[in-house]
Amino acid sequence: MPEAAASNAVPAHGGQLRHISEQFAVPMAELLDFSASIYPAGPPAGVIEALKEAIRCPAILRDYPDIELCELRSALGRYASVSPDNILAANGVAPLIDATLAALRSQRCLLLVPAFGEYRRVLEKSGVEIHPFPLSPDLEFRPDSERLIDDCRRHQCDTLLLTNPHNPSGFTLAAEDMRRVIQNAAENNIRVLLDEAFIDFVPEDSISRDTPNFSNLIVFRSVSKFFSIAGLRVAYLIASEHLFRDIARNLLPWPVCTIGAVAASRAVEDVAYIAETILRNRQEREWLGAKLLGLGVTVFLGSANYLLFRLPEQSRSKSVWERLIVDHRIVVRNCASFEGLDSSYIRIGIRSRTDNELFIKALSSLVSE
Numbered sequence: 001m002p003e004a005a006a007s008n009a010v011p012a013h014g015g016q017l018r019h020i021s022e023q024f025a026v027p028m029a030e031l032l033d034f035s036a037s038i039y040p041a042g043p044p045a046g047v048i049e050a051l052k053e054a055i056r057c058p059a060i061l062r063d064y065p066d067i068e069l070c071e072l073r074s075a076l077g078r079y080a081s082v083s084p085d086n087i088l089a090a091n092g093v094a095p096l097i098d099a100t101l102a103a104l105r106s107q108r109c110l111l112l113v114p115a116f117g118e119y120r121r122v123l124e125k126s127g128v129e130i131h132p133f134p135l136s137p138d139l140e141f142r143p144d145s146e147r148l149i150d151d152c153r154r155h156q157c158d159t160l161l162l163t164n165p166h167n168p169s170g171f172t173l174a175a176e177d178m179r180r181v182i183q184n185a186a187e188n189n190i191r192v193l194l195d196e197a198f199i200d201f202v203p204e205d206s207i208s209r210d211t212p213n214f215s216n217l218i219v220f221r222s223v224s225k226f227f228s229i230a231g232l233r234v235a236y237l238i239a240s241e242h243l244f245r246d247i248a249r250n251l252l253p254w255p256v257c258t259i260g261a262v263a264a265s266r267a268v269e270d271v272a273y274i275a276e277t278i279l280r281n282r283q284e285r286e287w288l289g290a291k292l293l294g295l296g297v298t299v300f301l302g303s304a305n306y307l308l309f310r311l312p313e314q315s316r317s318k319s320v321w322e323r324l325i326v327d328h329r330i331v332v333r334n335c336a337s338f339e340g341l342d343s344s345y346i347r348i349g350i351r352s353r354t355d356n357e358l359f360i361k362a363l364s365s366l367v368s369e
């Protein structure tokens, strides 16, 4: 049974509204979800049109998907500025990381803490030894890039797992700095698994298109967050061709359904949606960040579509999380479920101005009590 459903604990993931609704006896339809980092104005209108067209055609449902997912990989390749030959798609980032660890026969991995919880689960499932690399709030969760590689060497890690922008802090390493880390790792025979699940919000910092130049780099990307089609389960990785074949061998056949492939292909071609989403998200993040600072909380602004902040007193924050749900019907991410954080940290997904105003009003009433 998934963790969130198994207990009354803080959910291990955002977006667990059914669980929250049962735990606090509040109707699910009344909950406003700030806990999942999914762009609220998506999916792009063209996706809905493409899906309507698709289900009018019985063959789309009747036939197996193209086993090589050629159209999807071409669309993703145009979007990420890489050849489709370097792209492999599957039903989520975790299955792709899983296949990659198996292909690379990874033994030991340096893992930044805190980080997306599924990394630990996949690494453990694959029998990879984990060496945590703690990130400090005093440095805004910024990793010291030199120390990353030194620590890999010290613990004999053959693999380094990074997220850019980082989740939950939103901290983003500039492309140039990331290239230096990859180069340094290459010189020390370390493979870098780089999760760019949120890079679409800050595309200038992506190094996806550098993958053909780095034989030690595998980049993971997602259409779940930016294009708001998490329910369809489509993600992809970008790797140089010599790695690509081994990773592909470790995936089960037909990992993406035809409907998912149709939707993702259409989504990444919507240039107007892409430009608008980047702009809106940045504006709302800055607005929310300023309002939160005004409430006296410590804010980690980041550059993704979520914000991490710390409430003044740890003991209060669990009750703030609960009271936001019970009194205001607002669900935020209680970061006690992140290794290395506690319930004084809260992460919110950035929503529309109207929703963000509701959140600030609710939080303000709780912190000023």
Ligand SMILES: Cc1ncc(COP(=O)(O)O)c(C=O)c1O
Binding pocket: 091, 092, 093, 094, 116, 163, 167, 195, 197, 221, 222, 223, 224, 230, 234, 235
């Ligand atoms: C850093 C990070 N990577 C990957 C994912 C999952 O992406 P996908 O929906 O494509 O599996 C998440 C989901 O929260 C995430 O936070």
